[in-house]
Amino acid sequence: MNKKQNLPKTNSRRAFVKNATKAAILSAAGLSVIGTMSACEEKSKEESSATSENKQVKPTVFTQAALPYEFAALEPHIDAQTMEIHYGKHHAGYVRKLNAAVEKEGVSDDLNTIFQHISKYNTAIRNNGGGHYNHTLFWEGMTPAGEGKPTGALAKAINKDFGSFEDFKTKFSAAASGRFGSGWAWLVITADKKLAIGSTPNQDNPLMADAEIKGTPLLNLDVWEHAYYLKYQNMRADYISSWWNLVNWEEVARRFES
């Protein structure tokens, strides 16, 4: 789970740390890239085609990628205990229940396929599939070394579609604080290549065919109470405003450009 424990200890040069951090992020990103499968899912698919003469459907096996930072790394904005419970209990639970559900139903599809045809799947696959995808994207969208604001083509697109970065933040924060009950706020790129902001209830996401906002997710924010209650109690707005310090704009730009 802790990537740092796996890194060689022979070199403390800044370049190495930078590359290692980048590698950890890219490696973790493999799980969340739209429509791609993790190595484990890929293997499962290969195995299933290799034994296709048995006419047995091999259920997809979903795995939880390691966090690209330590539980305490996002303090003071998100506390270590919240991260430990959120990643280790909530997200892990979604993965466990998703695997149980696809095994029970004999589903061998990847998440992108599931979301595109979401009405064909039961509630357990919807909720836990969404939970797995949404959290993976969320972890990778944060960094202890947040630069504060986007640069380059992404910054230009934000200015063009929302007026300014401050207007974008205001609108995204309003989507996050205005979501009644549990859910997520999203920045997406729509089919006609425009940026859009919205929110979804529960563990729904903009890849689901029947979502309230549709598009390819670039940035998401978890506004379930489990994401902030230990530190912020009922003050969701304080959590949202603190979270802006953690946004991994480098990763958001990578999603935007790909």
Ligand code: MN
């Ligand atoms: Mn959550």
